[in-house]
Amino acid sequence: MSSDLTSTAADGAPHVYGSSDAPDELNAALTGGEVPVAVYGLGKMGLPLATVYAEVTGNVTGVDVDPGVVRRVNRGGSHVTGEPGLDDAVGEAVAAGALTATGDGEAAAEAARLHVIIVPTLIDEGNEPDLSVVTEVAGTIAAGLEPGDMVVAESTLPPRTCRDTLLPLLESEGGVPREEFGLAFCPERTSSGRALEDIRGAYPKIVGGVDDESGRLAELIYGNVNSNDVIRVSDATTAEAVKVFEGVYRDVNIGLANELGRHAGELDVDVTEAIEAANTQPFCEIHRPGAGVGGHCIPYYPHFLIQEFDVDSRLMETARDVNEAMPAYTANAALDGLLNEGVDPADASVLVLGLTYRPGVDELRATPALPIVEELSSAGTDVDAVDPVTDDGEPFERAGAAVRDLDDVGDGTYDAVVLVTDQPAFESLDVPALGPEDRDLVVVDGRQALTELRGRDGVAYRGVGVNV
Ligand SMILES: NC(=O)C1=CN([C@@H]2O[C@H](COP(=O)(O)OP(=O)(O)OC[C@H]3O[C@@H](n4cnc5c(N)ncnc54)[C@H](O)[C@@H]3O)[C@@H](O)[C@H]2O)C=CC1
Numbered sequence: 151m152s153s154d155l156t157s158t159a160a161d162g163a164p165h166v167y168g169s170s171d172a173p174d175e176l177n178a179a180l181t182g183g184e185v186p187v188a189v190y191g192l193g194k195m196g197l198p199l200a201t202v203y204a205e206v207t208g209n210v211t212g213v214d215v216d217p218g219v220v221r222r223v224n225r226g227g228s229h230v231t232g233e234p235g236l237d238d239a240v241g242e243a244v245a246a247g248a249l250t251a252t253g254d255g256e257a258a259a260e261a262a263r264l265h266v267i268i269v270p271t272l273i274d275e276g277n278e279p280d281l282s283v284v285t286e287v288a289g290t291i292a293a294g295l296e297p298g299d300m301v302v303a304e305s306t307l308p309p310r311t312c313r314d315t316l317l318p319l320l321e322s323e324g325g326v327p328r329e330e331f332g333l334a335f336c337p338e339r340t341s342s343g344r345a346l347e348d349i350r351g352a353y354p355k356i357v358g359g360v361d362d363e364s365g366r367l368a369e370l371i372y373g374n375v376n377s378n379d380v381i382r383v384s385d386a387t388t389a390e391a392v393k394v395f396e397g398v399y400r401d402v403n404i405g406l407a408n409e410l411g412r413h414a415g416e417l418d419v420d421v422t423e424a425i426e427a428a429n430t431q432p433f434c435e436i437h438r439p440g441a442g443v444g445g446h447c448i449p450y451y452p453h454f455l456i457q458e459f460d461v462d463s464r465l466m467e468t469a470r471d472v473n474e475a476m477p478a479y480t481a482n483a484a485l486d487g488l489l490n491e492g493v494d495p496a497d498a499s500v501l502v503l504g505l506t507y508r509p510g511v512d513e514l515r516a517t518p519a520l521p522i523v524e525e526l527s528s529a530g531t532d533v534d535a536v537d538p539v540t541d542d543g544e545p546f547e548r549a550g551a552a553v554r555d556l557d558d559v560g561d562g563t564y565d566a567v568v569l570v571t572d573q574p575a576f577e578s579l580d581v582p583a584l585g586p587e588d589r590d591l592v593v594v595d596g597r598q599a600l601t602e603l604r605g606r607d608g609v610a611y612r613g614v615g616v617n618v
């Protein structure tokens with residue numbers, strides 16, 4: 151039994167779930183600002199998402215537990231760096247009164263009729279999915295849930311979470327029968343550095359509802375938010391699987407690339423050259439070997455299946471093992487290189503270039519740079535570390551490194567340089583000039599970014615996937 155058609159919630163906002171208003175009327179209500187929206191989580195993905203929702207609906211309250219984030223947004227600014235256009239877009243949305251931010255999630259939930267969840271979904275030390283933040287936010291939403299409301303989860307979730315966890319939680323804590331509110335999973339398929347472009351419509355939007363009406367509503371909502379196609383799949387669990395499959399495909403593919411890359415020495419070929427050539431026909435898309443797989447997405451998503459389901463997942467597990475071994479492999483390429491140059495690692499000084507998990511994104515979760523620093527430090531080397539993209543050097547200092555400014559390392563002298571993350575700012579660095587006078591500088595190129603140094607006088611080049 152769905153809620154009444156054009157009935158309204160206590161605050162006068164139109165019901166959306168179960169409304170038998172024609173789609174055009176619902177679209178008009180949504181884009182006319184009659185449906186208050188709350189977006190929970192204003193991080194790398196949440197702030198761009200809230201901003202695009204504000205552009206479309208004109209009536210968005212962003213919720214974040216970080217008071218600094220709330221203050222910054224309400225001043226019309228973005229704390230998220232490296233997102234072209236985001237600062238201006240946030241400023242315009244706030245100036246237009248289309249976007250405000252608050253730390254009071256319950257008040258926002260009371261006022262909203264469309265609730266969007268985009269908070270972190272991480273894994274714990276045992277690699278178990280950690281849904282504590284998502285369930286906390288669902289509890290907050292439940293406190294303000296009304297018949298006719300719609301809840302959309304955009305945070306990446308283990309398949310079945312909407313059906314088996316969020317739906318019963320919202321119903322029991324919200325006191326609203328599940329037949330009277332909607333819940334859909336509509337994954338965020340966005341890369342940092344191009345978030346606005348992606349959210350606005352770089353790719354089709356996947357949506358899946360816990361019931362038919364939720365799926366219908368999600369399709370209508372994202373028909374307004376995303377200029378690309380909206381692909382409605384059978385249900386929320388299918389949509390959750392789509393997102394996790396995308397990430398698992400990438401992790402397994404990178405695992406293959408890394409395993410192939412480790413053949414470079416014995417094959418005596420540049421494996422990345424072979425991969426690029428192999429990829430010139432449409433049935434091959436081998437990814438790139440590298441120093442490791444970081445971020446809170448690709449290394450985490452396989453565990454949303456491995457840990458959550460009983461089915462044999464040895465391929466996903468093996469790919470995880472291969473990728474998790476790459477930081478040690480990279481560090482050992484440096485240690486081995488030093489020994490080749492007659493340098494005892496315990497007497498060596500090593501410069502690590504790049505600490506964030508990938509270029510341009512200030513995110514350290516699962517970064518391969520940390521285990522690389524740990525491995526080098528435990529071999530007794532003096533480690534300097536530099537990355538202009540992040541100012542959070544504390545984890546690397548705890549691991550034994552001295553975190554330096556890029557300007558300071560230019561005239562340093564090192565026995566080895568290890569490039570882990572190829573920040574654009576490193577373009578200006580004359581790496582060979584960092585070496586000692588009386589022997590070759592060991593260069594370990596973790597991202598095939600320094601291949602021009604291969605064969606250079608004064609440089610002992612070791613490229614992951616290139617010649618090691
Ligand atoms: N970062 C990425 O490239 C992508 C991330 N995703 C997914 O999006 C989700 C969010 O990821 P990010 O935005 O990168 O995370 P983030 O760590 O950049 O931001 C999370 C934000 O949520 C806030 N927060 C934490 N607890 C909260 C609570 N109880 N209520 C309200 N706000 C709270 C934090 O203060 C922070 O501002 C994750 O599920 C992730 O898997 C999906 C696609 C791309």
Ligand SMILES: CC(=O)N[C@@H]1[C@@H](OP(=O)(O)OP(=O)(O)OC[C@H]2O[C@@H](n3ccc(=O)[nH]c3=O)[C@H](O)[C@@H]2O)O[C@H](C(=O)O)[C@@H](O)[C@@H]1O
Nearest residue numbers: 339340341396397400437438440443444445447448507508
């Ligand atoms: C399937 C897919 O491409 N997912 C994207 C991914 O973005 P993310 O920011 O995690 O970056 P990424 O390019 O996957 O890199 C992750 C890690 O893997 C490494 N990496 C990446 C590609 C590669 O060929 N080799 C490699 O070693 C990177 O250095 C990085 O440490 O995960 C995002 C997410 O879901 O959070 C997703 O929205 C993005 O579209």
